[in-house]
Amino acid sequence: MQNQLLDIPQENQLSRKLRRTLAWNVVTSIVRQSRFRFGLVLVLSLIFWAAVFCLFYDAFNFIDSMHAEVMSLLFNTFFSALMVMMTFSTGILMYGGLYRSEESSFLLTCPLRAEAIHAHKFTEALWFSSWGFILLGSPMLIAYGIVRDAPWTFFLLLIPFIVTFVVIPASIGSILCMLVVAGLPRLRLRALSISLGIVAMGILWGSWATFSAVQSQLLTAAWFEETLSRLAMTEQVFLPSWWLSSGLLDAALRGESRDLTYQSTLEALKFLGLILANALLLSLVASWVARWTYRKGYSNLQAEVPIRRHRRLFWLDEVLSRAGSQVGNPIRLLLVKDLQIFRRDVTQWSQFVIFFGLLGLYFYNLRSFNYTHVYASLIGHLNLAVVGLILSTFTTRFVFPSISLEGRCFWILGLLPIRRDQIIWSKFLFSFVGGLIPCLGLIFLSDSMLGLPWGTVFVHLTCCLALCGGLSGIAVGMGASMPNFRESSPAKIAAGFGGTLSLVLSAMFIIFIVITVGFTNHFNLLHQTVGQLHGNTASWLLGSSGGQVASILIVVPVGLLATFLPLVVGIRAFRQLEP
């Protein structure tokens, strides 16, 4: 039989059909196997969407009544920031999709054009990098349309505006990615990564300088004016973000007469046409770059020699290994093993450093603002919640799957003279100590920068201790109760039913702790701002030190319960496990 090559429309049709089938199978298997997770994600997304909508609805009402002229500036700032982020995120996603995925290796051995493989992976990356825009942008733009009483055409044009706009930064990211891989060998690629890191830090610094370097008192009219004048750089007519914001603002205009509305809608359509033309041009350029560089770049990257490093024993491993008695304590040895894996797994430690590093940067700069006592107390309290939430994402994403990931090496652990309980305890200790050190440091930094009183700092540190214990206990206990030894990807293990349940329980635990401390904070503020409260017990309970003692009396036992209950359940389940 004589096989034939596919033409361009047939290749596109094949790619669409593949994605459709894959999407359908994913949805049906989720509905069949993970209804709880699917329902939870759906409900949480809807709540998030509604919350963002309400927030923007109120904000636009406020701005519309007082500062209508700044709307263009806000849109330009938002969309230009989004454009930069999408360019980088798509570039990174395309690198993974085109050069590091097993699917691309498979497709490259098939009779497909390089452009077709690029288009297939580009669509995937486009969706991944733009879902955040849709989730955040759609409630914002709909709220704006409602507040401005926009004509129906505004709502109709939203989707074409968003879809065409996201293609522009995504194409730029994809082109940059392919050119970098094709043109630069590994060492220079590293140099480029460092340069990009420096650029990113520069952008961060610039953003920070924009908001923090103003001399005026925070949140005053003068501060607002100065900040806006610094943001005016985003209003450049050659930027696609300017075309988008101008088009949307025109589309939302309802004129005094039907003709005027018609005119502004026409203006909006011109901007849409401009965005569409540029999106098509850039996607053509991306396709052209793929044709000339993709296969060559892929081959070059495959041929790069991996740098072999001789791994020495890290000083901390040595200290841990030798600490205590000479006879190796199994928990200590397991801790050393987990520490070595953590240090050599870039995914784990880089995310850890990025998230906690950014938080540290933010907390350190809190001193730049002149907060009143009420604000400082509130912000310190919210910072505690943020640290807890970030820690919970780490415990769910990395600690929860750690027991399941032992599955493949379970025969090694099974042959060693250690009890199964010791494996669980070592995981718990690793997570608890690993989380406690940065979290305590961050909370202390935040409270110091805010100038909170020592009593409040003590309560926050106690809460932090309870959060670290509870979140580690939940992740390790749930991971031992519901292991998944078949899956090798920690991300997929964390995304399963057990991981989702662990995340929900962690969130509930954080909410409970935060609300408990929040009440005492709230009453403290009442006590200080409204005046003395009547009645001895009420006065003591709601007073500054009494409230704090009460909150600690609640937080500590709940923290202990959240730590040890899941661990006991997990240990029991793990003892009876037959992998």
Added chain:
Amino acid sequence: MIQFEHATRTYGSKIAVSDLSLTIPSGELFALLGPNGAGKTTTIKMLVGLLRPSGGVIRVCGHDLITETRSAHLHLGYVPDEPYLYDKLTGHEFLRFIADMYRIPRDLSQEYIKREIDRFELHEFANELAENYSLGMRQRLVFAAAFLHDPDVLVLDEPMVGLDPRSVRIVKDLLKSKTADGMTVFMSTHTLAMAEEMADRMGIMVQGDLKFLGTVSELQEQVDVETRSLENLYLEITSRPTGRQKASSNDI
């Protein structure tokens, strides 16, 4: 037909495949042997278009893999050592995807898919998602996909890993019958018995150099060892120092 003309591939300063010239005609089953790091995988990656040669030309059925990549791929079937399947596609859907990729007409493709499902005994799990497959099931499905479009050239990288004895028998019989019909098979393997049983010719690669090329009987004539088992012959050849090793030892 496969042609390597002075094909070379370097990784930095390391030569993975050195000046490989080799022609495998239609209807021949060629086995490439060699120790770990000999350059077998690099050779296969060049042959299927994942790696470009640093020098030289590789042709599949007369099509240059660099300038006529798609035309060359149209004649190729490939079974890698670690098969890739879409986890969220069923076996049947995957075979349909392959059939569409090679533009097999709908009426014929139904027939071909059924033929491969029967041949590799995939009935029980053809409508299950591939994420539930064992290694052997995955390997059988990849074989079915590789044979679906009746390729002129089949490239196999450690093909029997994960297959049960019955499936190994099916594959061996199929390879014999297909080569008799004119298919060219290029197989990389560590299983000497398999090469001895199946291969018309074999090549032994050591540190990027093709140290031996010929039939098993030619190999026995070349090497002077007491017990002329393939294992001994293989060990004798792979333990000889290569030209580059000699040069570097002279430098020292």
